[in-house]
Amino acid sequence: MIVLRSTLFALVQSLATVFFALVALLTFPFGPFARYRLITLWNRFVVKAAALICGIRFEIRGRENLPDRPVIVMAKHQSAWETIALPILLPPQAMVLKKELLRIPFFGWGLALTSPIAIDRHAGKEALRQIVAQGRHRMEQGFWVTIFPEGTRVKPGEAGRYAIGGGRLPPPPPTPGLPGGPHPRAGGAPPSLTQTPVLPVAHNAGEVWPRHSFIKRPGTITVSIGPVISSQGKKADALNAEIKAWIESEMKQLPHARAH
Secondary structure: OHHHHHHHHHHHHHHHHHHHHHHHHHOOOOOHHHHHHHHOHHHHHHHHHHHHHHOEEEEEEOHHHOOOOOOEEEEOOOOOHHHHHHHHHOOOEEEEEEHHHHHOOOHHHHHHOOOOEEEOOOOOHHHHHHHHHHHHHHHHHOOEEEEOOOOOOOOOOOOOOOOOOHHHOOOOOOOOOOOOOOOOOOOOOOOOEOOOOEEEEEEOHHHOOOOOOOOOOOEEEEEEEOOOEOOOOOEHHHHHHHHHHHHHHHHOOOOOOEOO
């Protein structure tokens, strides 16, 4: 049954991707947020289909930790599920991803219209500059920025190397009507510092939607949203270490996702 359900889900997801890609092309004249909300209807559909067909459901902890202004989201990366679900579980966000994804027929077309931060992962320091430049622009527009600091999906129980890209993003301008906090003057902050708060996210999606696997298993994914981590006066590597410590510690506290 699991194989049959996984096959049916793959078929439904593929057909939905073609349909929504065509819808996405029609959103081109709209503003970035209108495009985002329309295109992410695909995300809602796929998450719902995964629940109905494969029995993959989810619960969220820590909703009270969501801030009321754009932040950097640093999330655990185990599966394709979180790349689909986070855009509908959190406010509109620009996801850092490898630019090769934008070349995938249909899927990449719609993805490109959601205002992602597409980088060349093999470009070294240039990739970091791309994250900084595009990330600042997206946050000025009002998007959150989502980064998977491990860079690639890891198996449940494992921890990848946390890259420092998110720790180097410059601060967004203060949001009108919201406390902006201290911001460095132009050119006044070393490139290794950031003033943008970070929201850590842990989850166990890899237990039911494994990386590189066609098979999807029933279970309940737990998404844990941590308290905002201040980045005031912290160097990028120290900030990254603090983020990793929270995420990996929280991963050990999550219940098993797979149904028994």
